Structures are given as C-alpha cells and as structure tokens.
Amino acid sequence: MQEVRYAGAGTRENPYIVDWDRNDPENPYNWPKRRKWLITSQLAISTWTVSxxxxxxxxxxxxxxxxxxxxxxxxxxxISLYxxxxxxxxxxxAPLGEMYGRRRIFLITMSVYTLMHLGGALGHNIATLLSTRFLAGVFGSSPLTNAGGAISDIWNPRERGVATSLYATAPWLGPVIGPIVGGFVSQTPSLGWRFSFWIMMIVSGVTLIYGFLVTPETYAPVLLRRRARMLEKGxxxxxxxxSKYEIHHSASLFEKLQINLSRPFLFLFTEPIVTLLSIxxxxxxxxxxxxxxxFPIVFQQHRHFTPGNGGLAFLGVGVGTIIGTCMTPIQNRMYWRAMDRSPTGRAPPEARLYLMMGVAGLLPVGLFWFAWTSQPSVHWMLPVAAGxxxxxxxxxxxxxxTAYLMDAYHIYFASAIAATVVLRSMGAFAFPLFCPLMYKKLGDQWACSVFGFLALLCTPMPYLFYVSNLTVEL
Structure with missing residues (x-):
C-alpha cells in the first residue's frame, strides 16, 4: 500500500484519519478508464437484466x-408483483449497500434472484408463479439503486455523463426487449411459455458471473473503513x-441500521426535490x-397480431430510447460549459437538466399520438411510430x-434514487392492473389520453428546478 501521512496522533482519543491521497491508486476515481468502462458495462447489463x-x-x-x-x-x-x-x-x-458495500449486496441478491426464476419454469400452480415473481422483483431490485451508486463512485462529475445515461437507460430497454423475446418463445410449440423463465435464469446467471469477475467494491466509505482496519491490525x-467518514459516526450497529434504513423514506417525504422528481x-x-x-389489447385483441408480432410493437419505444441515449453527448457539452463558467469549476446539479427541458415534451406527444392512432382503422405503423x-x-x-440526483446527493445517491425507485415501482405495480379496465370503460383513445395528460402535467417540472436553482446541503 502507498505510504500516506494521515492527520491525527494515532491514539484512541485522536486516531489517524484515513483519507485518499491525491493520486491514490486505490481511489476508484483514479482507476484506469478501461477498468471503469468494464465496470460500467457490467452495471448497465445488470440493470438491463432485471428489467x-x-x-x-x-x-x-x-x-x-x-x-x-x-x-x-x-x-x-x-408483472405487477414483480x-x-x-x-x-x-x-x-440501498442502505445496506451504503453500510456493507455494493459488491457484497449485489452478489447475494443477484444469486437469490437467479434462483427465483425456477418458480415460473417449474411451478405447478399460479400461487407458486406469483410468489416467486414477487421475490424475484425484491431481490432483483438491488442493481436498480446500487449500480447507480457504483457509477457515482468511480466517475467524477465531469466524466460521468455517458456512464450515467447507460445506467439510466437500461431499465427502459429491458422492458422493451422482454415482450419480443417472451412473445416469440411463448408461441413456439417446441419451447412454450415456460422457456422464457429459463432464458431469464440463464441471462441473470451470466450477469452474476460477470459481476463477480469484473466489479470490485467501489464505495469509498467502505474502502477507507477497510483500509483503516487493515492499518490498525498491521x-x-x-x-x-x-476512516474520514466515521469521525463523527460512533453509533451502534442498531442505530446505524435505523439511520440507513430510514434514509430513503426521509428523502422521499422530507426532500421536495426527491418527492417531485419521484412523481x-x-x-x-x-x-x-x-x-x-x-399493447396486447391494441395489437393482439383488436388487430389480431400474434404474441411475437405484438411484442415487436415495442420496437418504436426501443428506437426512441436509443435515440434519447445517443443525445447524451449534447447534454455533456452543455454541462461542461456550465463547469467552465463556474468560478469553482463545479457546475450546479441544475446543469444536468438542459437537454431534459428541451425534449421532455416528447413524452406526452408520444402518448397522445399513440392514443389517437390506436384504432384498427389506422395503419399499425402509426401507433408503433408513436413509441x-x-x-x-x-x-x-x-x-x-438520475444525473441530477447523483450530483445533488453524492455518497447518499443510492438512497435518493431508492426513493424514486420505490414510488415508480408502486405506480408500475398499479397501472397494469387497472389498465385493462380503463381500456374497456374509456376506449383505446381516452384511456391512453389519461396517461398523456398526467405526463403533460409533469412537463414543466425541470423548468421549475432550473429557475428555482434549488440546492442540497448534506
């Protein structure tokens, strides 16, 4: 280990305070870029896998x-229980990852997640299928928060734009590809619908092995705590x-658990920034x-598509997601200009919202477009293109x-993003349940228009944050 002179006296009352040296090779910010991109690929793949x-x-x-x-x-x-x-x-x-390290939590949860697919592949009743789907969702949720935290661990604010976009986009691409694979597998007699679960298990198993081989611990408080213990033992x-992160944190294990496990709730209910962005x-x-x-109602019931072809209707959403990801360099350039203009060399979190302000209106546009072209008399290409x-x-x-919260909440980003994941998952649980009833009662056009109006109400939100110039002090 590199010799570093630490502040303090080395006594119990005044211990040496372990911190990173300027060019410390063990500091994740100083790791080679090739290694960082390899880790980033694994993190993005893991979020894609569970999605x-x-x-x-x-x-x-x-x-x-x-x-x-x-x-x-x-x-x-x-779907909803998952x-x-x-x-x-x-x-x-998310809190356990901030306490014990992101790698350990990922390996444990991803192992259980992989096994949970056996319930769908081999289960003989609906109760087994649904219960294992729920447990798969619980344990599969770990990458959705801890992967983003790991990206903020290894990339500094100037560099993390593209890496953040890959992590943030993966949870949208996964759900788009899933129905295509599941649809064609299910309609193939030699495979059957259960084979989809074997595919999920194989993909998650490969992701688990990749994570074990590629991604080390990245969380600075955990790494410095380990270094401090190793030095003291030596x-x-x-x-x-x-560790510098433990100077004023002498709480018991129970108190630490209480503080860390309550943090996502505190962010969600006491931080207006997190609350509004979560909505x-x-x-x-x-x-x-x-x-x-x-989509099964619009394309399979009304247009008589097969399950496989019905899944292909999601390609419009997939193409749009890829386009949105490819626009990241534009946002990066605007963010770098904001950094260069800042007297401190650090851009405010609001600088992450420039491109979002420009294209957020596309979301309600796509929904209204889909709503009013979904009737069978309109060519199928138009509702697909609305995606x-x-x-x-x-x-x-x-x-x-994601980038805004990463800049605003620093080492507590995993808990901040956990708050958004909780609320969005509750909505994703409920929406598919009442969606079929909405389509029956309101019809295809007005049912989807409801979603369009909700998205339209949220469109001014990035402008509100930019104009308000809200900041966070932790």
Missing part, C-alpha cells in the same frame, strides 16, 4: 391464463485509525408498464433526473 425479467413474462400472458385457468387480471399480477418487489427491495438493499492494535419518474415508468397490458417520441422523452427524463 428484462419484468416484461419477458408478458409475452406469455395468454398462455398463463389458459394453463392455470385464471383471469387476465390475475395473470397480469405476474415491479412491486422493485419498490420494496431498495428500501433495504500495527498490532497499538496505533488507531479511523415525474413514476408517471413515465408506470405508463411504460401500463403498455404491457395495453419513438415516447421512448426518447422517457430516456431523457430518466437520464436527467
């Missing part, structure tokens, strides 16, 4: 109904060391999951909000 698992099930909904003799509403619970798990898991795994306990993400994300119930502006708007909303 893919949320929707791959939807391609076999009709087969699930006939196999277990259940209604459409009960079959859709396989994303409900997404909402509950981060309340535990001195035979005669010289005392403490915005919730509307966009929940609408995407409502489409998993709406492009919707996907572009969703991608930029998610990227802008």
């Amino acid at each position: 893919f698992g949320s929707s791959a099930y939807s391609g076999g909904l009709r087969f699930t109904e006939s196999m277990f003799h259940v209604s459409e509403e009960v079959a859709v619970l396989g 994303v409900l798990g997404f909402g509950l898991g981060p309340l535990v795994f 001195s035979g306990g005669l010289i005392h060391y403490v 915005y993400v919730c509307i966009a994300y929940s609408t995407l999951y409502a489409f998993f119930a709406a 492009v502006p919707f996907g572009t708007g969703c991608a930029q909303v998610m990227q802008g909000i």
